Amino acid sequence: MQQHFFNLPTDTQALRQQLAANGVVQVNDFLRAEIVAQMEAELSVLPWDMAYIINGRGAKKPISEVMALSAQQQQQLFASITRQAAENQYAFCYDSYMLVTHYLQQTNPSSVFHHYVEQICHPQTVAFMRALTGNQTIVKADGQVSRYLPGHFLRSHDDNGAPVGQVRAAAYTIGLSRHWQPDWGGLLHLQENDGRIRQSLLPSFNTLTVFSVPQHHFVSQVANYCPAARYSIVGWFRSDAQ
Ligand SMILES: O=C(O)CCC(=O)C(=O)O
Ligand SMILES: [Fe+2]
Numbered sequence: 001m002q003q004h005f006f007n008l009p010t011d012t013q014a015l016r017q018q019l020a021a022n023g024v025v026q027v028n029d030f031l032r033a034e035i036v037a038q039m040e041a042e043l044s045v046l047p048w049d050m051a052y053i054i055n056g057r058g059a060k061k062p063i064s065e066v067m068a069l070s071a072q073q074q075q076q077l078f079a080s081i082t083r084q085a086a087e088n089q090y091a092f093c094y095d096s097y098m099l100v101t102h103y104l105q106q107t108n109p110s111s112v113f114h115h116y117v118e119q120i121c122h123p124q125t126v127a128f129m130r131a132l133t134g135n136q137t138i139v140k141a142d143g144q145v146s147r148y149l150p151g152h153f154l155r156s157h158d159d160n161g162a163p164v165g166q167v168r169a170a171a172y173t174i175g176l177s178r179h180w181q182p183d184w185g186g187l188l189h190l191q192e193n194d195g196r197i198r199q200s201l202l203p204s205f206n207t208l209t210v211f212s213v214p215q216h217h218f219v220s221q222v223a224n225y226c227p228a229a230r231y232s233i234v235g236w237f238r239s240d241a242q
Pocket of ligand 2: 158171217
């Protein structure tokens with residue numbers, strides 16, 4: 001069966017050259033219109049987890065549990081996350097829906113996000129990833145849906161910290177929020193090794209961004225006046241069978 005989620009560019013040569021030269025490349029209108037519409041309809045009802053670093057370790061808390069905390073308890077939790085973010089180089093706080101985990105658990109087999117996992121790992125999609133990167137070892141991709149609300153952030157890192165056994169060939173994002181404004185924060189900043197910003201990218205709606213890893217980058221904190229949530233799919237093209 002053909003993959004039916006993505007508008008895969010057939011001419012990948014210029015895109016591959018851009019990725020090789022700049023460490024990043026973008027493809028507009030990546031998801032087919034009816035697929036991205038289904039995703040938009042499901043975003044608000046996903047069983048999100050709040051993902052964050054606390055006491056130097058990654059943690060996840062179902063959003064239902066966060067909501068069950070009192071306003072004061074929620075403030076205390078967020079205050080301790082941001083205090084540690086000030087002290088430590090690496091820190092983050094955003095909401096996450098782990099696509100492969102939910103796929104394997106069959107949480108919602110009729111969800112567009114369930115089918116996404118099969119479609120992003122489809123042989124035709126993998127062939128596109130290989131053509132785009134020139135990396136023939138890629139066998140699949142993983143992913144999570146992320147939601148950045150006002151105050152959420154992802155400090156600088158280089159994507160080198162894959163769990164044991166996972167091999168990340170390139171990082172990718174697909175923006176799922178319409179009409180994002182640059183002064184809302186939530187920009188993806190790609191950095192030089194010395195920390196200077198090389199390029200800043202809007203989380204543009206239905207744009208695939210592929211960037212080489214390891215490469216330093218961060219997502220700037222979403223402004224507290226931002227009227228929208230920053231939704232995207234983020235993950236890696238992978239070269240391991242895990
Ligand atoms: O959301 C983004 O634009 C980038 C996310 C990212 O860098 C990550 O999840 O490692
Ligand atoms: Fe990253």
